[in-house]
Amino acid sequence: MYDRGKIVTGIVIGLLLFLFPVFYNLGRAAKEPDPVLTDKAKQAKECIEPKAFMKTEHMKMLDEWRQEVVRDDLRTYKSTSGKMYTKSLQNTCMDCHSNKSKFCDQCHNYMAVAPYCWDCHIAPKENG
Amino acid sequence: MLEKALKGSPIYWGWLIVLLGFIGTGFLVYLYQFQEGLRITGMSRDVSWGFYIGQFTYLVGVAASGVMVVLPYYLHDYKAFGRVTILGEFLAVGAITMCLLFIMVDMGNLPRVLTVILYPNPTSILFWDMIVLNVYLFLNIIIGWNVLSSERKGIHYPAWVTPLIYLSIPWAFSIHTVTAFLYAGLPGRHYWLTAIMAARFLSSAFCSGPAILILLCLIVRKVTRFDPGKEQIRTLSSIVAYAMILNVFFFLLEMFTAFYSQIPGHMHPIVYLFSGLEGHGKLVPWMWTAACFAILALLLLIVPASRRNEKTLVLACISVFISTWIDKGFGLVIGGFIPNPFEKVFEYWPTLPEVVISLGVWAMGFFVLTVLYKMAVSVKEEVAA
Amino acid sequence: MMAMDRRQFLKITGLSALLGLGGKTAFEWLAPGEAEAAIQQATKLAGKKWGMALDVTLLDEEIMSKCIQACHTYYNVPNIGNSKEELKWIWKETYDHSFPGQENEYLADKFKAGNFLLLCNHCTNPPCCRACPTKATWKREDGIVMMDMHRCIGCRFCMAACPYGARSFNWGDPRLAPKALNPNFPTNSEIPTRSKGVVEKCQFCAERLAKGQRPACVEAANKIKPNAMVFGDLDVPDSDIRKVLRTRYSIRRKPELGTGPNVFYMI
Numbered sequence: 165m166y167d168r169g170k171i172v173t174g175i176v177i178g179l180l181l182f183l184f185p186v187f188y189n190l191g192r193a194a195k196e197p198d199p200v201l202t203d204k205a206k207q208a209k210e211c212i213e214p215k216a217f218m219k220t221e222h223m224k225m226l227d228e229w230r231q232e233v234v235r236d237d238l239r240t241y242k243s244t245s246g247k248m249y250t251k252s253l254q255n256t257c258m259d260c261h262s263n264k265s266k267f268c269d270q271c272h273n274y275m276a277v278a279p280y281c282w283d284c285h286i287a288p289k290e291n292g
Numbered sequence: 293m294l295e296k297a298l299k300g301s302p303i304y305w306g307w308l309i310v311l312l313g314f315i316g317t318g319f320l321v322y323l324y325q326f327q328e329g330l331r332i333t334g335m336s337r338d339v340s341w342g343f344y345i346g347q348f349t350y351l352v353g354v355a356a357s358g359v360m361v362v363l364p365y366y367l368h369d370y371k372a373f374g375r376v377t378i379l380g381e382f383l384a385v386g387a388i389t390m391c392l393l394f395i396m397v398d399m400g401n402l403p404r405v406l407t408v409i410l411y412p413n414p415t416s417i418l419f420w421d422m423i424v425l426n427v428y429l430f431l432n433i434i435i436g437w438n439v440l441s442s443e444r445k446g447i448h449y450p451a452w453v454t455p456l457i458y459l460s461i462p463w464a465f466s467i468h469t470v471t472a473f474l475y476a477g478l479p480g481r482h483y484w485l486t487a488i489m490a491a492r493f494l495s496s497a498f499c500s501g502p503a504i505l506i507l508l509c510l511i512v513r514k515v516t517r518f519d520p521g522k523e524q525i526r527t528l529s530s531i532v533a534y535a536m537i538l539n540v541f542f543f544l545l546e547m548f549t550a551f552y553s554q555i556p557g558h559m560h561p562i563v564y565l566f567s568g569l570e571g572h573g574k575l576v577p578w579m580w581t582a583a584c585f586a587i588l589a590l591l592l593l594i595v596p597a598s599r600r601n602e603k604t605l606v607l608a609c610i611s612v613f614i615s616t617w618i619d620k621g622f623g624l625v626i627g628g629f630i631p632n633p634f635e636k637v638f639e640y641w642p643t644l645p646e647v648v649i650s651l652g653v654w655a656m657g658f659f660v661l662t663v664l665y666k667m668a669v670s671v672k673e674e675v676a677a
Numbered sequence: 678m679m680a681m682d683r684r685q686f687l688k689i690t691g692l693s694a695l696l697g698l699g700g701k702t703a704f705e706w707l708a709p710g711e712a713e714a715a716i717q718q719a720t721k722l723a724g725k726k727w728g729m730a731l732d733v734t735l736l737d738e739e740i741m742s743k744c745i746q747a748c749h750t751y752y753n754v755p756n757i758g759n760s761k762e763e764l765k766w767i768w769k770e771t772y773d774h775s776f777p778g779q780e781n782e783y784l785a786d787k788f789k790a791g792n793f794l795l796l797c798n799h800c801t802n803p804p805c806c807r808a809c810p811t812k813a814t815w816k817r818e819d820g821i822v823m824m825d826m827h828r829c830i831g832c833r834f835c836m837a838a839c840p841y842g843a844r845s846f847n848w849g850d851p852r853l854a855p856k857a858l859n860p861n862f863p864t865n866s867e868i869p870t871r872s873k874g875v876v877e878k879c880q881f882c883a884e885r886l887a888k889g890q891r892p893a894c895v896e897a898a899n900k901i902k903p904n905a906m907v908f909g910d911l912d913v914p915d916s917d918i919r920k921v922l923r924t925r926y927s928i929r930r931k932p933e934l935g936t937g938p939n940v941f942y943m944i
Contacts, residue, residue, distance in 0.1 A: 234825050237817065239887050255867055283850075283872035284826060286753075286863055329873035330831075331848035336761040340836040340846060400831015400846065400874030407811045407828055418810040418834050479804050479934040480840025557777075633842035634774035638760065 197270040205260040212243045212256070226253060226281070254285045262288040293441055296670035297663045303515070308662060311655045318652010321645050322397055330400060332645045338632040339640035341625050344398035347650055350500070350621035351387045351394070351657070352425070352471045353493060357501020358384035358432065359464035360531050366457050372523045376509065378668045379520065381436035383505055384464075386661030388429040393653045417473045424467045431460045436664075444671045468493050481628040483561035486549075492542045493620075499535035500616040502528045503609040508665070510606065518669045518676070529605055533593035536612055540586055543619075556635075561627040564637065569630070572637045575623060582618035585611040722886040725912035726801075726820040728939035729881075729895070730921055731794055735905040740898050741769055741794045744906075747897035748879070753863040753870045755854035764845040766879040767796040767894055775942075778931060793942060796894070797822060797843035797879040798930065801937030808838035814876070820911075820939065821881045831874040840934050844878045847871050881908075911939060 165171065180187075205211075211218050213225075229251040232238045241249045250256050261267045264287050272279065325332055335342040361380035364370035399405055412419050435456050442449035469490045475481070476489035506528050509520040550558035563569055565579045592598045592608035599605060631637050642650075681689075748754070748767045757763050769792035773780060776793075799822045806816050813828035814835050836844045850873040854862065863870055868884065871877050882892035890896070891908050898905040909918030927941040 230827050234823070234827065235815075237819075237883070237887065254869060280872070284869040286866050286869060288866075329847065329849040331762055331873075333848075335848070337763055337845055338842070340833045398832070400833065400876075401829060401872075404811075404828070404830045407813075407830060411811050411828065413810055413812045415807045416810040416834070417808070418832060422810070474834075478808070478838045478840075479936065480931075481837065628837070633777075633840055634770055635777040636774060 194274055197274040199268075199270040200263060200266040202260060202263050202267075204262070208260055210245070211260070212241065212247070212249050223279075229253070253281060258288045263290060264288060265290055293437075293444065293667050293671060294663075296667045299670075300666060304662075304666065308659065311659045311662070314655035315652050315659060318649050318655065321648045322652065325397070325645060325649060326402070330398075332643060334641045334643045334646060336638060336640065338636075338638035339626060339629040341398075341629070342640050343622070343642040343646050343650055344394045346621040346625040347653070348391050348394040348398070349471060349493075349624060350617055351391045352468055353497030353616075353620065354501045354504060355384045355387035355391065355425075355428065356464045356468040356494070356497045357505070359461055360498055360502050361505070361528070362457065362464070363461050364527075367461065370527075372521065372527065375672075376505070376520050376524050376528075378436055378440050378672075379509065379512070379665065380505055381432045381439075382664040382668060383501070383508065383661065384432045385429065385436065385664060386657045387501075388425055388432070389660050390653050390657035391425060392429070393656055394650075397649055397653065417470060417477065421467075421470050421474060424463065424470050428460070428463055428467050431456055431463060435460060436668075440668055440671055443675060446675070465494065468497050475624075475628065478628075480633050482557040483624075483627045486546065488542055488545060492539070492546075495535055495538040495542055496616045496620055497535075499532045499539050499612050500620075502532045502535070503612040503616075506532065506605065506609050507613075508661075510602065512665065512669055516669045516673065518672045525602070525605070526600065529593065529599050529608075532609065532612060533599060536586070536589055536593055539616070540590060560631050560635070564630050565623050565627050570637045572630075572639050574639050574641055575626060578618050579623055582615045582623065585615040586619075589615060722889050722891075724819045724886075724910035726910060726939065727799060727881050727886075728820070728909065728911040728918055728941065729796075729892075730907040730909075730918050730925075730927060730941040730943055732905050732907070732921075732925075733788075733791075733793065733942050733944045735902045736794060736898065738769075738792065740901050740905060741792060743897045743901065744794060744894035745769070747893040750864040751882070751885075751893040752868055753851075753865055754877075755851050755862055755870075756858040757849075757851075758855050758858050762848040764847065764851065764877065766845070766877070767794060769793065770795050776928065776930060778933065779928070788944070794894075795841070795843075795930075796940060797881075798841055798936070798938030798940045799879075799881055801939060802935055804838040804840065804934075804936060805835035805844070808834045810834065817883075819886075821883055822878075823880055823883060824875075824877060826869075826871055826875050826877070829875040831876065833876060835876055840931055840936065841938070844876050846876050847873045849873050 213221070218225075229241070233251050239251055241251045243249060258264065271277075333342060333344075358380040361373050361377050365373035365377050396402060396405070408419055408422055414420075435453060438453045439449045472490035472493040475484035476486065478484060506525055509525055509528075513519045547562065550562050560569060564572070565575050567573065568576050589608050589611035592604050592611065599608065626640050630639065745765075745767050749756075749765075752766065754764050754766055771792055772784060772788045775795055799820060801820070803816055803822050805814055806812075806822060809815070810832060811828050811830055813825045813830070815823060815825075817823050831846070833846055836846060851870055852862070856862070882890070885892060891899075895906045895908045904921070907918045907921050909916040911918060913919065921943065922941060925943040927943045929938045929941055932938065
């Protein structure tokens with residue numbers, strides 16, 4: 165083929181750059197997420213929705229909440245169990261899950277997800 | 293045709309590398325701004341738009357000026373301009389690129405900028421400005437590219453390009469009118485709240501843009517084997533002359549309304565710009581420089597002998613550029629914010645990071661312009677051969 | 678050996694990509710919506726046209742300072758320490774600067790000397806809402822000109838549009854404001870701060886209204902002098918604010934601009 169030298173060199177460099185994250189992290193497995201519930205959360209027995217739902221849907225639910233609270237002034241959430249909650253990440257969710265670094269961050273760090281919520285919403289103060 | 297831009301003289305590559313240097317530096321400083329926030333600029337609570345938006349406003353004018361070569365050629369069959377329409381269209385592409393980049397660097401939260409498309413607000417002029425600018429960019433790229441490649445193949449451009457060309461003519465007027473509407477509809481800013489804003493914008497666009505185009509044509513003639521033509525440059529210089537007369541006339545109209553009515557809201561921004569207000573007068577020497585260069589430009593352009601002499605024409609075009617750039621790229625935006633809604637003066641001056649980022653954006657525009665011009669000129673040289 | 682040429686290939690690839698993306702979006706649009714289960718809180722303060730009347734004769738420097746402190750404390754508005762980047766939702770200005778269209782060289786002494794308390798006027802016809810390209814600021818049905826910090830792109834067009842200088846921009850990260858000036862920041866852990874790059878302003882304490890509380894500044898002022906600030910629904914003919922506006926002469930800032938400001942200064 166024409167310009168074989170240049171093309172092959174280009175492909176090799178491209179592959180090296182593309183696969184850089186693999187090489188860089190080779191041999192270092194990230195610590196498996198180990199989310200820990202606070203005593204308050206354990207006492208509550210259930211989050212505002214069942215664990216399976218929260219695991220997969222909490223991102224969407226928070227997105228819907230922020231739309232509804234700020235833009236529609238609808239601040240109360242009725243869970244499927246019939247209980248009423250105030251829609252607030254800072255004051256409802258983090259009230260029980262006040263150990264952000266041992267709970268929220270566990271999975272987020274593992275998945276390399278950095279939600280920008282905390283730029284504004286104040287994370288609860290943790291001891292130590 | 294882009295392969296034409298990959299072959300060039302050492303000067304060509306040297307110029308591109310210099311531009312890349314400015315672009316790279318500008319980008320690095322922009323990363324610093326992205327990290328720290330816009331506090332590293334000179335903007336403040338009172339002067340919340342500054343150099344970036346001023347440059348954007350000036351460059352929308354330059355982009356709109358492409359119509360000054362397109363209109364005579366396509367609507368009035370002025371065949372001579374056939375040699376330079378592509379240069380006007382590619383100048384528009386380079387200018388719009390800079391406009392969009394200046395908007396991007398000015399955003400407080402750039403990652404969210406596409407929310408304008410997700411949640412548009414049709415009452416917002418910024419929304420319409422985004423639409424007209426982007427459509428104009430695509431129009432010029434598509435028209436310029438197709439006409440140029442048809443010229444290269446020795447055939448007439450395809451029929452579907454024609455309606456786009458006709459659309460681009462009123463569209464050019466619209467981009468600068470909409471940009472003027474950004475300013476002219478805000479109730480609290482008396483320097484901008486004038487019906488003549490769009491007319492002023494268009495007149496300054498149609499002298500500054502063609503002036504830059506003349507300078508570019510002369511450079512093209514010097515460094516390549518393509519000569520845009522003596523007649524073309526002459527006609528362009530007449531356009532610059534008339535537009536500059538209108539531009540200065542409109543400004544004098546503003547002066548009359550402000551100072552004959554003696555209404556403080558109308559007078560104060562102009563007093564601040566030209567004489568200082570409450571002891572603050574950072575822009576005064578700049579505005580008077582703009583005024584002097586405007587007078588010089590008018591003299592050189594109105595007197596036929598100096599307009600036809602290409603050496604004095606160069607001086608006239610540079611004068612037009614300096615004068616309009618200061619007036620529109622600097623004085624316009626800052627004058628709108630000073631005095632502030634409380635009739636207090638809080639001054640603005642761009643910081644070094646702001647200037648470096650701006651230079652990076654200008655360099656990017658010139659990079660795009662150089663590559664496109666190289667391509668266009670090479671095609672024209674090839675066809676002539 | 679390719680039967681088609683490069684152009685055709687590119688055309689087909691492009692079209693496929695568009696259809697692929699478009700198809701996914703269409704699928705999401707056509708998917709059934711989810712039923713909302715949201716019920717209003719019974720204790721919320723509801724209104725159609727919130728307004729505020731300030732009794733200039735009762736508001737003195739001390740009360741005004743307390744108002745500013747109450748607001749900035751409740752909403753975590755930091756003191757940046759310089760007027761270039763300052764954030765202020767409510768502040769003081771002299772007569773000349775509060776009402777520039779009403780200059781009066783021979784103004785009564787008591788107005789010449791003192792300050793007025795300025796804030797967002799939550800206009801009936803707000804130019805800022807017209808200007809915002811993303812509706813990050815908009816006029817709610819209860820009259821409050823609200824800010825959606827999740828949507829603001831920081832273009833600052835609203836700041837240019839506001840004739841009252843009511844809006845502040847976060848030129849930097851507000852959490853990085855000088856610690857010496859903000860020792861207890863954030864002062865209210867129930868309310869978020871803002872991030873850099875968004876515009877902020879008074880929101881007539883929408884969060885407090887939802888809990889049945891009056892705005893922080895009104896509460897702070899009335900604690901010291903009852904009825905120094907009256908907050909109420911201008912749409913209700915016998916509301917407190919309408920009653921007091923019927924009996925006292927009041928002025929507004931720049932009414933000639935047609936913005937319809939809803940903050941009244943009873944002089």
